[in-house]
Amino acid sequence: MPLLEIRNLEVRYGKAVAIERVSLRVGLHEVVGVLGSNGAGKTTLLRAISGVLSSVGTVHFEERRIDGMPPHRIVAAGICHCPEGRHLFRELSAEKNLRLGAYLRKNCDEIECDLERVFGLFPTLRARRSQRAGTLSGGEQQMVAIGRALMGKPKLLMLDEPSAGLAPQLKSTIFRAIDDIRRDGTSVLLVEQDASSAQRIVDRIYLLEHGHVVREGASREFFDDREIRRFYLGI
Template structure:
């Protein structure tokens, strides 16, 4: 049984079809990448899984159906969604933003320990923990956004364009952290524009085109596809 099982997922915006017949899976401790051009349906896919958007089809997480489940209960079941654009509370400190990620948890004794784990993953945040989130650099804000999602102690972490707008050094640091998160036992569903970095860390990759899955398979296998190399890698 897959940790996340999506079958024939469909999302509509009025009469417009955003996703049509999308099927994918994420196994326990697996890092799965989703590539595609702007408008391909990548963000819509994550929003449908987290139940921010209504959809039809089958969605199962850890063997339980997600269709009809409200978004806050999806989080409680173990799916945390780090959205595109970070969406921090700029007037709160970095640490207060991180702690907000644990708002559904009742195991108060473990929250401080998990906060220290986030700081070990992103050492820069320990130094910036008392700084207002709105004054952090773009890379530091992205670290807070990912760390906030981790504070929910997810079994599946969904990341939407975590490297967008970041310079090379910071982008590499973010991808190193994502790889470490997977190796620490959290499954990751990663939506990205950076195909090079995604192929470098993903166990498997799905390519979306116009709301449908156009390609899927192990990253190394897709790297041998001429169309993938030409369109996404410029080779």
């Protein structure tokens, strides 16, 4: 059974349909990419899974139905969402932002262990741990945002455009970290516009267009298809 399974998910903004009859699954230890242009419905999809948006359809996580649950219960179930735009508490230190990701957890020893795990993924943050988040570079802020989500100890990590606005070297750092996160046993649902970078780490891909899944399959199938590369992925 898949870790996450979505069937016929639909989200509306008033009368406008943002996503319609979207079905998707994520397996254990998988990185699944959701690609598509701006306005395709990628962010809406993640927000619906995390309970921020109301939806029609079913969302099962570890065979348990979670659609309709409030966001904090979905986090407690094991899904953590790192949103587009980072949304850090700018006046708080990098470390305090990270620790806020563990607000539902009680075991202090495990929290400290996971903080060390984040510093291992992003060594720069160890040196910046006392620095106000608002004074960090864009790449460092993205590291804090991903690290904060990891501090929730997710079984499924959802990342929305983690490489947006970053220089190529920092993008490489972020994507290496995502691959390491998967190797450590956390499944990842990755929304990304940079198809070239995503192809290095994703196992399977769902292509969204105007709120619909227009194609799905193994990563290699997508990137070996010249027409998809040209018209959908822009590479």
